[in-house]
Structures are given as C-alpha cells and as structure tokens.
Amino acid sequence: MAVRVGEWFCAGVVRGTHGLRGDLKVRPVTDDSASLLEAGELEFRKADGTATRQVPVRSSLHKGDVLLRLKGLEHIDEVQHLVGSEVYMPYRDLPDLEEDEFYWYQLEGLRVLDRTRGELGTLEEMFTTPAHDIYVVQGPYGEVLIPVVEQMIVRVDLVAGCIEVDLPEGLVPGSDEV
Template identity: 30%
Template sequence: MTQHPQETVIGRITSVFGVKGWLKVFSYTDPKDGILNYRDWTLVHDGKRIPARLEEGRRQGQGIVVRLKGIDDRDVALTYSGAEIRVPTEELPALPEGEYYWHQLEGLEVFTVDGECFGFVHHLVETGANDVLVVRASESSIDQRERLIPYLPDQVVREVDLAANRLVVDWDPEF
C-alpha cells in the first residue's frame, strides 16, 4: 500500500449499493462511521488518483454506504469498486499522548530492549484481541525473519520515538 507522505488510507470501496450510484465502503477508522467525517477524498484505483467529494453517507447494517458527488448511476459507481480512500494526514484529529495512527508506526525501525534490530514495521494487522506489528527484516537486522509482534504498549512495546524513527520492544529474538 504505497502512500503519499501527507496522506493516509482510511478505507476502501468494496462494491455498489442499489441503483442510484451509492457505494459500499469498508472503513479503517475507529469508529467505523468516522470515515463520514472526511468530505474530500482521493480515490486510488488502478494506479489513478481521482479526487472525490463525499455528499452523504450512513451506516447500513454492519457497513457504511456513501454517495459521492457526480456519481448517480450504478454502472459508473461500479468502476470505483476496489479503490482506496485517502485523506490528508493533516485532517486527522490529534491523538492523546502515547497513542499513534498506524501510518505513523509504519516504517519505524524495531529494536529489542537490548538494542538488537529486528527490521522495520511494514504494516499492522487488526486481530480483534490486539493489533499486531508485521516487522520485516532490513539490512541491519539480526536475521532475515519476518516477525509478528503484538502491539501492546507498556507490555511489549516499550518505546515509540517518531522523531528518531524508532520503536523498542520487549520481545525474544528467538520467538
């Protein structure tokens, strides 16, 4: 998932809804309907960047449905299926100290409390119980293994230093 430095992915268009151009959206925001707080989207589909404006949206069952400006036909809406929904990071609300957006953690170098390098955070996965850091090896890592490390602040994740591009974990290198 390649991102521009000043934007982040907040969801994905999954399919059409009805015959009037509405779209089903899978939201990455928490809460799920938080995606409706952003009006100006950039859709990325098949390598193309498409500006879009959210006209209206609502919860529909377990999901979200939206209507974008200028899309009022099911066939036209269908062409947007699979598009990523991106917004400028400057539009995201500030988080309390010690909390981070996923895009802030992606790319950080990961070190053990003893200073051994595991690699870098490639992405995160939501499991239900807790989020998981997917850490991929780098040239400076102790080995070439990919590691799945639970994102548990104060238990496993001991330090996040965005300025130093560094994350420190209490994690056994053999695990």
C-alpha cells in the same frame, strides 16, 4: 522512517455498490478504521492512473465497510465506474489522536529495538486480532510478530524513528538470551 508522499494517503478500496442510490462500499485499509467518516474530500484512483476528486455527503459504518454517498452522484449507474478504485483522503482530515496513539503511516518503516536483543528490524505490517494488533517486524531474526500490548511496547519515538520494546523469552525466533 515512513515518509508521507504528498498530502494524501490510501484509506480504502471501493469493493462495490450498495443500493440504488449510489452508495459505495469501501473496505478501509486498516481494520476498524473510521478515518473515512471524517473526510471532507476524497480522491478515487483507478488502476489505469486516472483520478477524480469527490465530496462525500453521507458516510456510515456497515459490516466492516464504510458506505459513502458522493455529492452529485445519486444513482448506482453514476458510481459503478468507481468500483475497484483506491480511495485517498488528505492527512489534514484525520481526527486527532490521544497522546499515546499513532496512525499506521507514522509507524510503518520504524526501526524496532528490543531492550535485551537490540535491533529486531523494521516494522513492515500490522494486522488486527480479536485481542489486539500485531506488529510484523522483518530483520536479522527473520519475521518477528509483536503483540501491541502495554507490557511489550515501551515507547514510540517518532523523532528518532524507532519503537522500543521489551519482549519475553521465546518471542524472537533464534535469539540467544543474554
């Protein structure tokens, strides 16, 4: 099961600046994520290992990015050095989810068990399509792509560290049907 490292997680990457007033364009790690809009504090980590904490004073969604303005940094020249940084936020700032919703950090690394075939492997990635999310599972059947739809996801058990699925024939490459 995925373990939280510290109290911060990577929520995005600074892609550039926007305008002259020091707004940063941040690409969220997860498509369509609005978590950055809720952050009360952010940490910018550069490739060289240096980090700086900042307080956002303004945030908004803009063409798939999050625009951030930081307290005390109100000109493009004052934020240019942050371009390319990873943006971290504290877990405590994540908004509450509905009962049947989960954050990626909670799901990454879970074992995936199919009702017919048994263990399919470990949930390694997720990506979004116009119709729904797709889980990418690596295991004994190779890579298995699982549409995240109610008909296929039976239950998620964070305590047991597994996701139970019920996949139709043909979705698992090389599997023998029972």
